Amino acid sequence: MEEYLAELNDAQRAPVLQVDGAMIVIAGAGSGKTRVLTYRIAYLMHKGVDSFNILSLTFTNKAAREMKKRIATIVGASEAKNLWMGTFHSIFAKILRFEADKLGYPSNFTIYDTQDSQRLIASIIKEMGLDKDIYKYKQVYSRISSYKNSLITVKAYFQNAELVEADAMAKRPRMGEIYQHYVDRCFKAGAMDFDDLLLKTNELLNRFPEVLAKYQNRFRYILVDEYQDTNHSQYLIVRALSDKFQNICVVGDDAQSIYAFRGANINNILNFQKDYDNVQQYRLEQNYRSTKNIVEAANSIIDKNKTKLDKVVWTANDPGPKIFVNRLLTDGDEGRYVASSIFENQMQHQLGNGNFAVLYRTNAQSRAIEDALRKRDIKYRIYGGLSFYQRKEIKDVLAYLRLIINPKDEEALKRVINYPARGIGGTTVDKLIVAANHYDRSIFEVIENLDRINLKINSGTKTRLENFMNMIKSFQIENQNSDAFVLSEIVAKKTGLLQELKKDGTPEGIARIENIEELLNGIRDFVEGQKEVADETGSLAEFLEDVALATDLDQDTGDDDRVALMTIHLAKGLEFPYVYIVGMEEDLFPSGMSMNTRSELEEERRLFYVALTRAETQAYLTYTQSRYRWGKLVDAEPSRFIEEIDDQYLEYITPVEGYRYKPLIDSDIFGEVDKSKLRLKKPVSGAPPLAHKPNEEQLRKLRKLRPVSDNTTNESKTNLFDEELIPGTAVEHMRFGLGKIIKIEGVGQDKKAEIHFEKGGIKKLLLRFAKLKIIG
Ligand SMILES: Nc1ncnc2c1ncn2[C@@H]1O[C@H](COP(=O)(O)OP(=O)(O)OP(=O)(O)O)[C@@H](O)[C@H]1O
Numbered sequence: 159m160e161e162y163l164a165e166l167n168d169a170q171r172a173p174v175l176q177v178d179g180a181m182i183v184i185a186g187a188g189s190g191k192t193r194v195l196t197y198r199i200a201y202l203m204h205k206g207v208d209s210f211n212i213l214s215l216t217f218t219n220k221a222a223r224e225m226k227k228r229i230a231t232i233v234g235a236s237e238a239k240n241l242w243m244g245t246f247h248s249i250f251a252k253i254l255r256f257e258a259d260k261l262g263y264p265s266n267f268t269i270y271d272t273q274d275s276q277r278l279i280a281s282i283i284k285e286m287g288l289d290k291d292i293y294k295y296k297q298v299y300s301r302i303s304s305y306k307n308s309l310i311t312v313k314a315y316f317q318n319a320e321l322v323e324a325d326a327m328a329k330r331p332r333m334g335e336i337y338q339h340y341v342d343r344c345f346k347a348g349a350m351d352f353d354d355l356l357l358k359t360n361e362l363l364n365r366f367p368e369v370l371a372k373y374q375n376r377f378r379y380i381l382v383d384e385y386q387d388t389n390h391s392q393y394l395i396v397r398a399l400s401d402k403f404q405n406i407c408v409v410g411d412d413a414q415s416i417y418a419f420r421g422a423n424i425n426n427i428l429n430f431q432k433d434y435d436n437v438q439q440y441r442l443e444q445n446y447r448s449t450k451n452i453v454e455a456a457n458s459i460i461d462k463n464k465t466k467l468d469k470v471v472w473t474a475n476d477p478g479p480k481i482f483v484n485r486l487l488t489d490g491d492e493g494r495y496v497a498s499s500i501f502e503n504q505m506q507h508q509l510g511n512g513n514f515a516v517l518y519r520t521n522a523q524s525r526a527i528e529d530a531l532r533k534r535d536i537k538y539r540i541y542g543g544l545s546f547y548q549r550k551e552i553k554d555v556l557a558y559l560r561l562i563i564n565p566k567d568e569e570a571l572k573r574v575i576n577y578p579a580r581g582i583g584g585t586t587v588d589k590l591i592v593a594a595n596h597y598d599r600s601i602f603e604v605i606e607n608l609d610r611i612n613l614k615i616n617s618g619t620k621t622r623l624e625n626f627m628n629m630i631k632s633f634q635i636e637n638q639n640s641d642a643f644v645l646s647e648i649v650a651k652k653t654g655l656l657q658e659l660k661k662d663g664t665p666e667g668i669a670r671i672e673n674i675e676e677l678l679n680g681i682r683d684f685v686e687g688q689k690e691v692a693d694e695t696g697s698l699a700e701f702l703e704d705v706a707l708a709t710d711l712d713q714d715t716g717d718d719d720r721v722a723l724m725t726i727h728l729a730k731g732l733e734f735p736y737v738y739i740v741g742m743e744e745d746l747f748p749s750g751m752s753m754n755t756r757s758e759l760e761e762e763r764r765l766f767y768v769a770l771t772r773a774e775t776q777a778y779l780t781y782t783q784s785r786y787r788w789g790k791l792v793d794a795e796p797s798r799f800i801e802e803i804d805d806q807y808l809e810y811i812t813p814v815e816g817y818r819y820k821p822l823i824d825s826d827i828f829g830e831v832d833k834s835k836l837r838l839k840k841p842v843s844g845a846p847p848l849a850h851k852p853n854e855e856q857l858r859k860l861r862k863l864r865p866v867s868d869n870t871t872n873e874s875k876t877n878l879f880d881e882e883l884i885p886g887t888a889v890e891h892m893r894f895g896l897g898k899i900i901k902i903e904g905v906g907q908d909k910k911a912e913i914h915f916e917k918g919g920i921k922k923l924l925l926r927f928a929k930l931k932i933i934g
Pocket residue numbers: 165166167170185186187188189190191192193194411414445446447730731732733771
């Protein structure tokens with residue numbers, strides 16, 4: 159047996175060794191699905207399958223790169239080079255470039271990003287004179303996106319009475335028209351949006367049997383990772399391409415399907431059996447990633463979902479520490495706690511930043527975490543959110559570059575035609591758009607033909623438009639002779655972009671110049687890297703394609719050691735030794751917008767399952783009592799998902815100092831202590847076991863945390879609460895943390911409690927001043 163096959167268990171080896179036929183591997187998190195795909199590709203190549211005949215589709219390009227690297231170590235770098243591996247979008251963008259002319263597109267078509275698409279839609283809504291409060295451009299965009307992913311073209315839309323009716327009911331009777339305009343304008347601009355990359359591929363494969371045959375013959379072996387999150391459009395592409403040879407291997411986990419909101423269709427997994435002949439089904443059950451506590455806790459969560467395939471996940475790994483659950487007062491405290499805890503773990507276990515990830519439900523939550531990490535000088539990287547390529551100054555440079563490649567690109571042109579200011583005002587641009595619509599041409603073509611059409615613009619404006627056009631054309635000539643880096647430098651200077659920012663002189667302006675420099679460096683690296691690859695030249699067009707399809711994870715150069723901050727959605731397929739899942743609160747996670755139906759709630763629960771199963775060694779869950787949301791401080795309740803985890807896997811930590819987290823070394827309370835001992839929080843022998851999950855009743859109290867005697871003048875209130883203080887009651891003290899009452903003595907103002915504190919040992923406190931809070 160080849161050596162690498164020994165790195166698989168029997169269950170994993172079976173699908174690897176089955177060379178031909180259709181197969182599906184459904185298995186839980188961390189069981190080696192991605193590993194099976196990787197090794198399967200290597201095995202196919204060993205069995206003599208030409209690397210040109212293998213297509214592997216992954217969730218991120220980063221995942222594809224990592225798989226390729228691993229394969230290269232097994233079969234050799236030169237063999238691995240020819241493999242087609244990447245996301246659906248990047249693979250099919252490549253194919254569309256080859257075949258663009260068949261669809262009436264130029265091969266240098268632009269790829270519109272979400273912002274370009276949304277701007278175009280906003281502009282169409284305005285041009286049509288519609289109310290922008292009813293036709294919200296973001297909503298319209300996501301409607302159009304979902305039509306496209308269900309392969310509903312404009313024509314199909316108008317033929318579908320149900321859809322038309324639904325939009326009319328939603329007071330958007332002109333949705334179809336907007337859709338029509340949007341499609342026309344993209345076409346005229348020589349642009350495809352993200353969804354087009356799939357939709358047009360389907361169109362290509364459906365309309366041109368010879369093209370379909372070509373790619374069917376080329377991709378004799380197809381592999382798909384994260385199959386549970388494919389949408390209908392992706393599903394159809396895979397089915398069409400694999401139809402002839404039926405050598406297809408898909409892997410996935412229904413419990414990790416988390417993109418339904420973007421059209422992912424779980425039925426693709428469920429129906430796989432029906433779509434191919436003799437489908438072999440494989441199951442993997444052993445998790446290699448996580449500790450027993452994490453695996454079992456995750457199982458106990460997903461158990462609560464009704465809609466699921468039956469699966470077993472177990473691990474031979476150590477039990478490991480319990481999952482720490484921590485309540486903080488505010489999101490600021492939460493950030494500080496996470497930063498301190500990361501710091502402590504680093505010190506205690508000698509770990510670099512790259513071992514830690516902080517996962518959240520929404521991007522907005524990153525700010526508090528970032529602040530705290532910065533204060534502690536811990537390096538981090540945020541994935542998602544506003545990426546580098548979405549910054550204004552970067553988009554400005556890129557817009558010029560896009561125009562050089564494709565001057566029809568309307569969104570790029572509108573962005574820079576008057577930036578830096580060159581006296582071409584909004585009215586002129588509006589006139590250009592009207593003329594472009596009228597003549598069914600692009601704006602750039604209208605500018606090229608100003609002499610032949612009467613636009614009612616003055617001669618000064620006309621000259622300025624022509625100067626702009628000539629500048630772009632001169633760049634195009636330059637592009638024939640220079641690589642992308644040289645050209646970009648010329649663009650940054652000659653357009654006046656750099657000059658404009660220098661004039662500005664503010665710190666923000668300087669930061670922007672630095673960003674542009676960073677972009678130029680990136681282009682230079684890209685050019686040098688590409689030149690080493692046989693069929694790539696480092697051209698501007700190649701660079702732009704790379705940028706357009708870079709997913710958020712692709713910014714990761716992997717060469718520096720940083721804590722990863724990202725939404726759970728983005729964390730799919732990844733793994734980290736230490737994972738902090740923050741904001742475990744009702745209305746936030748599960749999201750307040752996803753609690754209307756059982757299926758929405760179940761998707762949130764799957765999301766939690768994904769989050770928890772990213773952790774290898776230790777997971778932390780944190781929630782706050784109040785949090786800033788939409789600019790207001792709102793009360794928060796612990797997430798139901800915490801309660802859903804089986805008791806035995808959790809350990810409740812409670813912070814000290816009036817709920818404000820203090821670093822665990824705190825000499826004024828504990829004297830000089832070995833913090834590693836503190837961290838583990840093993841109950842002192844004989845001390846009451848406090849590290850348990852509160853029961854229903856206790857949780858209810860926890861949420862309301864009533865002060866026992868926060869006001870000494872209010873005798874009756876104090877007394878009322880005092881009555882609950884009997885030996886055995888679990889309490890919390892602002893300074894000493896968690897403890898359990900051993901004895902009560904005295905009456906009235908002199909009432910005292912002897913308390914065994916988890917960390918501070920036994921203390922006798924005068925209740926009048928103690929400000930105890932009852933926990934259980
Ligand atoms: N047979 C094995 N021996 C040792 N380690 C393994 C084995 N199989 C998988 N692993 C390791 O376990 C971890 C999880 O594997 P992998 O990422 O392939 O799982 P997965 O099923 O794709 O997970 P997810 O559902 O999160 O995508 C990886 O670090 C992988 O290298």
